[in-house]
Amino acid sequence: xxxxxxxxxxxxxxxxxxxxxxxxxxxxxxxxxxxxxxxxxxxxxxxxxxxxxxxxxxxxxxxxxxxxxxxxxxxxxxxxxxxxxxxxxxxxxxxxxxxxxxxxxxxxxxxxxxxx
Amino acid sequence: xxxxxxxxxxxxxxxxxxxxxxxxxxxxxxxxxxxxxxxxxxxxxxxxxxxxxxxxxxxxxxxxxxxxxxxxxxxxxxxxxxxxxxxxxxxxxxxxxxxxxxxxxxxxxxxxx
Numbered sequence: 001x002x003x004x005x006x007x008x009x010x011x012x013x014x015x016x017x018x019x020x021x022x023x024x025x026x027x028x029x030x031x032x033x034x035x036x037x038x039x040x041x042x043x044x045x046x047x048x049x050x051x052x053x054x055x056x057x058x059x060x061x062x063x064x065x066x067x068x069x070x071x072x073x074x075x076x077x078x079x080x081x082x083x084x085x086x087x088x089x090x091x092x093x094x095x096x097x098x099x100x101x102x103x104x105x106x107x108x109x110x111x112x113x114x115x116x
Numbered sequence: 117x118x119x120x121x122x123x124x125x126x127x128x129x130x131x132x133x134x135x136x137x138x139x140x141x142x143x144x145x146x147x148x149x150x151x152x153x154x155x156x157x158x159x160x161x162x163x164x165x166x167x168x169x170x171x172x173x174x175x176x177x178x179x180x181x182x183x184x185x186x187x188x189x190x191x192x193x194x195x196x197x198x199x200x201x202x203x204x205x206x207x208x209x210x211x212x213x214x215x216x217x218x219x220x221x222x223x224x225x226x227x228x229x
Binding site for chain 2: 032037042043044045046047050052097102103105106
């Protein structure tokens with residue numbers, strides 16, 4: 001069975017600090033997909049990034065960057081020069097390549113609090 | 117309307133009431149989902165509909181009854197709920213293949229008295 005672990009439940013930083021969120025996953029499949037979502041206080045989950053298991057290239061999007069390491073089953077997320085608007089709960093998720101439906105398994109989430 | 121919408125946004129109900137949550141997606145997707153988010157278990161998948169057929173039912177009590185009349189609409193019918201069912205109920209939609217991200221609605225905050 002698949003599993004996603006986000007060991008950090010809450011991280012508090014001061015604005016402009018960098019913050020890295022850890023995500024470790026377990027799966028028996030060779031083809032799978034990893035996602036990060038952001039949930040601001042309003043409640044709606046916002047999609048940030050998707051990565052497939054065959055693409056280990058790291059990615060940068062503005063102040064966000066992702067480090068995918070298949071050897072350690074990790075897909076970590078870094079926010080550089082954090083801002084107050086980055087305060088939210090961030091979820092890592094895993095989807096396996098199954099025929100019937102697109103089933104996401106979420107980690108427990110990491111709450112990020114950015115203080116001015 | 118764009119994206120995924122959910123109504124109502126807030127609902128308070130007694131344990132003997134019957135109510136329904138509605139979800140509508142305007143993205144042309146062919147799969148829809150119900151999730152429950154509470155303080156104890158952050159994001160639990162409840163039901164998955166793919167091409168309007170239920171393909172996943174994660175041991176959800178029968179007091180929750182989903183309905184998917186077409187690819188754009190999803191309902192969650194509620195009856196004789198318990199206070200521990202109080203949570204944020206999130207609807208999502210996507211293309212049915214695993215490679216695609218799910219798009220979420222804003223959720224319905226449910227309180228059972």
